[in-house]
Amino acid sequence: MLKRYLPILTWLPHYHKRLLGADVLAGLIVTVMVIPQSLAYALLAGLPAVVGLYASILPQLIYTLFGTSKTLAVGPVAIIALMTGAALSSVAATGTETYLQAALILSLLSGGMLMVMGLLKMGFFSNFLSHPVISGFLTASGILIAVSQLGSLLGVESSGFTLVERLFTLVPNLATYNLSTLLIGSGTLIFLITMRLRGKATLHKVGFPLFLADLCAKAGPVFAVVITTLITWHWQLAGAGVAVVGDIPNGLPALSFPWGDYSLWQSLLIPALLISLVGFVESVSMGQMLAAKRRQRISPNQELVGLGACNLAAGFTSGMPVTGGLSRTVINYDAGAQTPAAGAFAALGIALVTMSFTGWLYHLPIATLAATITVSILTLVDIPMLRQTWRYSRSDFAAMAVTIVLTLGEGVEAGIISGVTLSIALFLYRTSRPHSALVGRVPGTEHFRNTARHDVETASNAALLRIDESLYFANARYLEDTVYNLVASHPELEHVVLICSAVNLIDASALESLDAINARLKDSDVKLHLSEVKGPVMDQLKKSDFLEALTGRVFLSTYAAWREFS
Template identity: 80%
Template sequence: MLKRYLPILTWLPHYNRRLGGADLLAGIIVTIMVIPQSLAYALLAGLPAVVGLYASILPLVAYTLLGTSRTLAVGPVAIIALMTGAALGGVAAPGSPEYLQAALVLSLLSGGMLTLMGLLRMGFFTNFLSHPVIAGFLTASGILIAASQAGHLLGIESNGYTVVALVMSLVAHLDEIHWPTLAIGAGSLLFLVGVRRRGKATLMRVGLSPSLAALLARAGPVLAVVVTTLVAWHFGLAERGVAVVGDIPRGLPPLTVPIFDAALWQRLLMPTLLISLVGFVESVSMGQMLAAKRRQRISPNQELVGLGGANLAAAFSGGMPVTGGLSRTVINFDAGAQTPMAGLFAAVGIGIVTFALTPLLHHLPIATLAATITVAILTLVDIPMVRQTWRYSRSDFSAMAATILLTLVEGVEAGIIVGVVLSIGLFLYRTSRPHSALVGRIPGTEHFRNIERHDTETASHVALLRIDESLYFANARYLEDTVYALVASRPELEHVVLICSAVNLIDASALESLDAINARLKDSGVTLHLAEVKGPVMDRLKNSDFLDDITGRVFLSTFSAWSELNRRQ
């Protein structure tokens, strides 16, 4: 029981020196690798860079205690940072103390919501984010984040949370391009793209093992950060107008207490829900994928608690909303992390940096961070997936397209809400006009298929109608129309058999419709039968009067209905 809520108890008793060594190495690598992205994502959210470091310390400790994934690395991530910025921009001015306060409140609410959902075992909620909607959302967010970084790369100001606003703002300031900044930004960008495309192959060609080559290739951003920081420091670029990270307060994360302000909390509630859900989906997909690789399991509901704890820790230590990050998790996994202890080591590492080494980051150009974000984020843009979805299903594609379009022109919240509502709406619409087919016997078998697709035996006085959907309120009336139209078109009909092999549910509305159909057919001298009614559906029908009222019978199989009704003839 205790183990369920404190998963650390499942692995800590078996912890040994071998695991410790592997985790320590992974922790050190993660520390070095994630510092640039932690700073960058804090800036992306409109927060001081140091907030990204604070959010990479205590939240990791909380996740180590509570999380079920062995390799997930928690911290600020791009999408959540973007959504955080959009949410906070609606309630306070970037740079103001209220903005910082709101970030803490957002972490607190998000932590509370995730924890509560976990304790109530509501992980299934995320099932309603369909894959096309998530893929569309990530693609559009990738474009949006890249657009938001363009200003930093060009050294001009640009603001906004939609592509339209960003592009307009960029165009308006296009005459103010700051060339030294652009040089740093474009140089870093080209270097990072090069390393990502050919880094591993090149390193392997000079004799490194594939795994070491892969790890070093991932260190591209670290190298870019070190080199451009040295360049900026050596040439005094900050004095020439190149934006740098600047002074970062040295010291451990402060103890912060999010303020209680009912109006603020209420305005942040909807963004909180979306940030929590999106963060959870990103994290849990990542966790499941990696757990499967090592044949481990994660528990989605306990993951909610783990991420909830991490966000609560962020709220009380000057942080920002966090989740399991794509790139930092891959780094952790590739660096050989064995248990969540690696996260604890990384937390200690980042703590040391924050405590003592922040002056080294003073001259780090913002443009370098922007290049890091841009290269990392463009992997989210998944055009093949868009094409594939178009080919497979126009309905899924339309939900995806709406998500992409709205995310780009209206912002992340509108995009994801419309995507979810549309995908649910389309599903309901589809089920409200169910496919049905008249079936006939495939000669010589007991198998019955659609008379329009297969050569079948039929009889003019018997209609075998297969209903390809659960019967519920949204399609109850449609069913009535279908049956009445069938009976009207075939005057010689004596028996209608509804084949219920695909009917997984008959709700109270559909039951009323069946009653109505039964009564109407009786008036026309047609007998209504059912066939292949499943156990759970039959159990429920027994609780109603329908089985007493039905004019015909309930057959176990279509074949027995067919034999019986043909024999009677």
């Protein structure tokens, strides 16, 4: 029991020296790599850069205790930072005390929700974020984030959380661009893209061993940070209008509780729920993917508990909402992390930097961080997926398109809520008009297929009607219409057999309709039969009076019904 909720108890007792070496190395690499992105994502959310560091310390340590993934690294991530910024700016102005407070409240709410969902085993909840909605949401968020960074890359003011707002505030200010910022920003951007696309191959070609070439290519952002910081420091560009990170107080965050108004808590409820679900889906799908590669397993419900604890920790230590991040996790995995201890070492590393070396970050240009964000989120934009989905299913595409358009046009919350709502509505609509088929026997077999698609044998006085959907309130009336039309257009019928092989559920409304069909057919001297009723459905029908009222029989197989009537 204790082991279920504290997975550290399953691996720590077997910890040994060989693991320690690998984990310390991974922790060191992660420390260096994630500092730039942690600062960047805090800025993306409209928060002081240091918040990104705070949110990478205690949450990651807590995950070591509660997490079931061996390699997941927890901290601020791009999408969650974007959603956080949108949520906070709807309740407070950037830079105010309330804005900071709201970030903590958001973390606590999200942490509480995740934990409750985990304890109640409600991980299935996240399944309602369908694949097209998630992928549309990531694409649109990627575009939104890229546009939001454009201002920082050029040294121009811009604000807002929809595409239109961003562009409307950005374009009029374009003439005020800062040349030094533009050079640093675009230079970093080109460097990072080159490193990402060619870095590994080129370095390997000039003689680096493969592992080191890979590591150096991945460390592109670190090099960019060091070089542009040195340039900005050397020429004192901060005085020439280049925005820099500036003063960061040395020291660890104090433990605190963000009291705030009741109304503030209330208005952050929906954003917290969405952030929780999106964060969970991002984290758990990556965790599962990496676990599968090493033949390990993770427990989604315990992950909810773990991520919940991480967000509570973030809320108590001046952080921001966190989740398992794509890039930091991949760095950790590739750096050879063996157990969650690697995460703990990285957390300690970042704590050390926060305590003593934040002064080194003073001259780090914001434009460098903007370039880092832009390059890393462009991987989220998945245009081929749009084409694939269009080809496969128009209704999946519709959900995806609505998510993208509304995320860009109305913001992240509107986008994701509309996408989920539309997915569910389309599914319900589809199941409310079920496919059904008159089937006949494939000659010489006991197999029955659609008369319209296959060359099959039929009987003249009996219709074999296969209903391709569970019968429930949304399609109960449709079923009645289908059967009545069938009987009306085939006056020679004496028997109607409903083949229930695809009927997984008959609810009370559908039972009412079946009763009505049975009675109406009786009036027309047509008998109603059922075949291939599944065990669970049959169990339930036995609890009603329908089977006694049924004018016909219940056949185990369609073939048995066929033998009776042909």
